[in-house]
Amino acid sequence: MIAISKTRIKDFAGRVFGTTCPGCRRVSSSVCKNCVEQISQIKSSESSPRFHETASDKTFKNVIVAFGYSKVVRQMILSMKYRNMRSSVAVLGAALAERINQETAISHQKVDVIAWAPTTTRRKLERGHDHAEILARYVAKELQVPCQGILRRLTDQPQTGRTRQQRLIGPRFVSRPINNQCVVVIDDVVTTGTTLRRASQALYEGGAELVICAAVASTVLWQSSIESCELATARRSKH
Ligand SMILES: [Zn+2]
Numbered sequence: 001m002i003a004i005s006k007t008r009i010k011d012f013a014g015r016v017f018g019t020t021c022p023g024c025r026r027v028s029s030s031v032c033k034n035c036v037e038q039i040s041q042i043k044s045s046e047s048s049p050r051f052h053e054t055a056s057d058k059t060f061k062n063v064i065v066a067f068g069y070s071k072v073v074r075q076m077i078l079s080m081k082y083r084n085m086r087s088s089v090a091v092l093g094a095a096l097a098e099r100i101n102q103e104t105a106i107s108h109q110k111v112d113v114i115a116w117a118p119t120t121t122r123r124k125l126e127r128g129h130d131h132a133e134i135l136a137r138y139v140a141k142e143l144q145v146p147c148q149g150i151l152r153r154l155t156d157q158p159q160t161g162r163t164r165q166q167r168l169i170g171p172r173f174v175s176r177p178i179n180n181q182c183v184v185v186i187d188d189v190v191t192t193g194t195t196l197r198r199a200s201q202a203l204y205e206g207g208a209e210l211v212i213c214a215a216v217a218s219t220v221l222w223q224s225s226i227e228s229c230e231l232a233t234a235r236r237s238k239h
Helices: 006-017 033-045 071-083 086-106 121-127 131-143 164-169 194-205 220-238
Strands: 063-068 113-116 151-153 173-175 182-190 210-218
Touching: 033 071, 033 086, 063 086, 071 086, 071 131, 071 182, 071 210, 086 131, 086 210, 113 131, 131 182, 151 194, 164 194, 173 194, 182 194, 194 210
Parallel strands: 063 210, 113 182, 182 210
Antiparallel strands: 151 173
């Protein structure tokens, strides 16, 4: 008996017709209903780290995050990264734009420009695109804010595949001069936070008034590290 699973047939059909859901690879012209439902549940049930930063406090503190790093979200990020799938960009970008909107509305913060943390030149050439740029452009369009390539990456070492120690040192960026603007800098996934922290530093050096960091998803590591850090601070202030 030859048993071919339903998923395999669907996967095959998807490859033939070129129409699979980036979240689950089933036949669908875009992100399927099931996956959209799944990620909206993640959105409401997982509280992402909150964004608290004031203009006077020019240190990197927090990241606006749309999702936890679930299987579906991970698949969608990968499809955006390696295959430049528009339906993934649309779903993830819209969710991130919504989160940025929520958080900046709370603090009545007007966003002047959207930027991104550029990937390495090598990766960009290999893939034919910079997924962070595509994401940033989508978010900017949603928020009706200009998107500009403000940052340049000085190091060509990709973060993926590096040890935690190497990751903590992170890439180096340089910003073109910007005068007293509120910049939202975007990346796909936050792991240690180093890339966004470095990008943020460069933007402040370039003259930004406020830098807000935003990412589609954060790994558990990052979320728990923020929580434990906040708990530790709270405990210390009690004594
Ligand atoms: Zn799906």
